[in-house]
Amino acid sequence: MTAANPLLQVQGLTKRYGDRIGCAGVSFDLYPGEVIGVVGESGSGKTTLLNCLSAQLEPSEGSVIYDSRSKGPLELYSLSEAERRLLLRSEWGLVRQNPRDGLRMGVSAGANVGERMMAVGARHYGEIRGRAGHWLQQLEIDAERIDDRPATFSGGMQQRLQIARNLVTEPRLVFMDEPTGGLDVSVQARLLDLLRGLVRDLGLACILVTHDLGVVRLLSHRLLVMQKGRVVEQGLTDQVLDDPQHPYSQMLVSSILPV
Amino acid sequence: MDVLLRIQGLAKSFTLHTQGGVRIQALAHLDLEVSAGDCLALVGSSGAGKSSLLRCLTGNYLPDGGSIRVRHDDDWIELVGAKPQTVLELRRRTIGYVSQFLRVIPRIPTLDLVIEPAVAGGAGRPEAEARARRLLQHLNLPERLWSLAPATFSGGEQQRVNIARAFAHPYPLLLLDEPTASLDAENRKAVIDLIEDARRKGAAIVGIFHDAETRSAVATREISLVEGRAAA
Numbered sequence: 001m002t003a004a005n006p007l008l009q010v011q012g013l014t015k016r017y018g019d020r021i022g023c024a025g026v027s028f029d030l031y032p033g034e035v036i037g038v039v040g041e042s043g044s045g046k047t048t049l050l051n052c053l054s055a056q057l058e059p060s061e062g063s064v065i066y067d068s069r070s071k072g073p074l075e076l077y078s079l080s081e082a083e084r085r086l087l088l089r090s091e092w093g094l095v096r097q098n099p100r101d102g103l104r105m106g107v108s109a110g111a112n113v114g115e116r117m118m119a120v121g122a123r124h125y126g127e128i129r130g131r132a133g134h135w136l137q138q139l140e141i142d143a144e145r146i147d148d149r150p151a152t153f154s155g156g157m158q159q160r161l162q163i164a165r166n167l168v169t170e171p172r173l174v175f176m177d178e179p180t181g182g183l184d185v186s187v188q189a190r191l192l193d194l195l196r197g198l199v200r201d202l203g204l205a206c207i208l209v210t211h212d213l214g215v216v217r218l219l220s221h222r223l224l225v226m227q228k229g230r231v232v233e234q235g236l237t238d239q240v241l242d243d244p245q246h247p248y249s250q251m252l253v254s255s256i257l258p259v
Numbered sequence: 260m261d262v263l264l265r266i267q268g269l270a271k272s273f274t275l276h277t278q279g280g281v282r283i284q285a286l287a288h289l290d291l292e293v294s295a296g297d298c299l300a301l302v303g304s305s306g307a308g309k310s311s312l313l314r315c316l317t318g319n320y321l322p323d324g325g326s327i328r329v330r331h332d333d334d335w336i337e338l339v340g341a342k343p344q345t346v347l348e349l350r351r352r353t354i355g356y357v358s359q360f361l362r363v364i365p366r367i368p369t370l371d372l373v374i375e376p377a378v379a380g381g382a383g384r385p386e387a388e389a390r391a392r393r394l395l396q397h398l399n400l401p402e403r404l405w406s407l408a409p410a411t412f413s414g415g416e417q418q419r420v421n422i423a424r425a426f427a428h429p430y431p432l433l434l435l436d437e438p439t440a441s442l443d444a445e446n447r448k449a450v451i452d453l454i455e456d457a458r459r460k461g462a463a464i465v466g467i468f469h470d471a472e473t474r475s476a477v478a479t480r481e482i483s484l485v486e487g488r489a490a491a
Contacts, residue, residue, distance in 0.1 A: 031344065189365040196364060218364050222343050236318060236343040243320045247276035254277050 005067055007032050007173060007205050008053070013062035015048050021229040022048035026062070028224065028234065032172065035199055035206040037216030037237060039252065040226035046209045047177060049226070053207060054094055054175045055084040069172060090120045093166030093174035097181040099158035103150050103165065109136060110146040113165050120169055135164040139194065156187035160194070167198065176208045180215055192218055213256055217241055225249045262330070263432055263463040264316070266291040269325035269339075271311055271487070285311040286487040289325070295431070298454065298464040300478035308487035309467045313434045316465065317356040318346035329353060329432060351379045355430030357438045361409060361417040369412075370395070370405040373423045380428030387427070394423040398449050414441040419450075426453050433457060435466035439473045451476045 006029035015022035023045040030036055038046050051057035053064055055076050064076045069091055076084060088094065096102040103112050113132040114122075122128050133143055139160040150158050159179065166174060179195070180188040196219055199206055208220055216223055216237055223240045225233040225248065233246040244250045269289040275281045286308045293299050301309040314320040316327060318338060327338040331353045336345060350356070355376075363372055370391055377387035395405055398419040404412065409420045418441050425433065435454070439447045447470070454477045458464055468474040474481075483490040 034344075193364055193366045217362075221347060235321070236346055238319055239321055239343075239346075242314070243273075245321065250276050 004032050005073075006030060007034075007067050008207075009063075009065040009073075010053065011063045011065075013049070013052055013064065014060050015052055015057065016060045021045070023052065023226070023229045026224075026231050028231070030173075030205055030207065032205055033199075033203045034222065035204075035208060035220040037220030037223045038207065038209045038226060039211060039213060039216055039223060041211065041252075044226040045229035046211075046226055048229070050175055050177055050207065050209045054092065055079075055088060066173075089116070090169060091172055093163075093169075093171040095159075095163055095166055095174060095176040095179050097178035099150070099155070099162040102162040103158060105149065105151050108147045108149055109141065109153070109161055112150060112161060113168050116165050116169050131168060132164075135168045136161070138167070138198070139164040140190075154187075156183050156191065159183060159191060163195070163198075167202070170202070171204070173205045173207075176206060176210075178210050178212075179208070180210070180212065188215075195219060213241060213253065225252065261295045261461075262292050263295055264291070264293040264330070264465070265326070265328045265335075266316075267326045267328075269312075269315065269327060270323045271308075271315055271320060272323055284487055286315070286322075288488055290489070291482065293432075293463040293465055295461040295463050296458060296479070298458050298466065298477050298479045300474050300481045301465065301467050301484060302474075302481050303484035303490075307484040309484055310436055311487075312484070313356070313436050313465065313467065316432075316434055317350065317354055319356075352381065352428070353430060354432050354434065355425040355428065356434045357421055357425040357436060359418075359437050359440060361421045363409070365410055366408050368406045369400070369409050369420055372409070372420060373427050375427075376424050377427040380430075382428070390427055391423065394426055394453075395419075397453070398423055399446055415443065415446065418442060419446060422450055422453070426457065429457070429460065429462070431462055433462050433464045433466075435464065435468070437467050437469050439468065439470055447473060 008030040011027050013026040014024045026049055038049060040046050052059045058077055065073050066076060067073050110129060110132045113135055114128040117128050117131060133146060136146060137143060141157060141160055150161055153161060180191055192215065210216060220237050223234060223237045224231045225240065227248040233240060233249045240249060241253055244253050267290050269286055271286040273283045273285060301312060303309055311320060315322050322339050325339060328335045329338055329349060331349055336349060373391035373394060374387045377390050378384060400416060400419050409417050422438055439450050451473055
């Protein structure tokens with residue numbers, strides 16, 4: 001019933017660190033506009049998987065095929081380093097847990113957003129500033145703060161700035177690593193609400209790594225549950241959370257503290 | 260009348276790995292057909308499998324075996340073993356579900372929550388909003404609450420938001436899990452009217468109605484479940 005081709009096809013993805021396994025035998029397809037949540041405890045291989053998928057860490061085995069806007073399906077690890085970096089800048093976004101890792105703290109908020117546009121060829125100052133302003137506003141950052149450095153922002157604002165920086169180039173695929181990780185619950189709710197609206201309105205596909213099952217219930221269509229580097233269960237988000245099949249998924253779900 | 264839902268040999272069990280691998284058989288050997296214009300009431304004691312059946316029908320629980328076929332436009336779609344994308348597509352346009360609890364993203368205003376399923380089902384924004392306003396009005400939810408997120412609402416108010424969401428799109432198949440549980444007589448009546456109206460327009464409805472008055476007002480037939488099986 002899904003007419004579109006998968007945006008990302010992952011086959012047998014494995015990453016070994018010596019004789020230790022980072023992730024092993026991971027396979028799934030991601031369709032345009034779809035959000036997949038990856039859950040599991042720390043050390044389950046979520047971040048290794050995310051790094052392999054986003055062309056930052058070369059896997060030991062397996063393939064990742066991305067259906068690019070410009071050139072059609074590409075096998076990531078047959079590309080040159082420069083081609084991979086171009087993809088990351090032009091068609092993808094990468095939101096890190098700690099906004100300090102994804103932002104340049106020494107330049108203004110506007111420059112953090114504008115820089116990404118320049119990296120894909122924008123040159124007109126007025127236009128760059130205009131679009132930067134628009135994206136700050138989309139992420140509910142006051143336009144008056146455009147010339148301030150992110151170091152003067154709260155944690156929640158920094159995270160929203162990092163997301164603005166990623167969305168300004170209109171990516172089709174965004175990778176997020178614990179995007180609500182270090183934030184207060186009230187700030188988290190606001191960010192989730194924003195993210196959900198943006199994902200829906202922009203038709204973004206998203207791979208969201210988190211250990212927070214509440215976040216995936218609200219944001220993701222499908223879930224992958226990882227344990228010791230392997231996907232032990234995958235399916236529709238509410239089905240996996242309400243009727244988990246694997247012992248490990250059952251343990252994760254039953255460990256949530258009721259509010 | 261047209262059959263819209265066909266269940267054959269449905270079985271569902273739970274294996275509780277965290278509790279010593281205890282196995283609970285929730286549903287077994289269940290056969291059912293529901294047609295347009297039918298409202299089938301599931302009756303049976305607590306634990307008989309009524310809610311589990313509804314959850315299997317909306318793709319929330321994973322059946323062990325058997326078949327659940329749903330008419331989706333002019334096709335029959337098999338829900339048992341369906342891909343997540345297929346289940347989501349069915350939920351967008353064909354299967355509406357009212358659970359006993361409202362589970363939505365925090366901070367979203369009530370009106371938007373009711374508009375959302377109408378838009379997802381294919382209505383234009385103005386039409387979706389008009390429908391949402393009509394429904395909230397019909398369900399006697401004070402207009403001053405529409406711009407607020409329902410987190411702080413009373414149980415009965417939240418339940419009515421839930422019901423409004425399920426009737427915001429004309430789903431051909433409606434699954435209702437105690438839709439009138441926490442409502443007073445006046446609001447029960449408002450919900451009964453919605454159910455009756457949907458049924459007369461050709462929806463196939465399967466529901467759990469604890470309250471006998473509601474059940475006798477809406478049900479066209481009943482099936483009694485005993486330990487997950489249809490009792491004669």
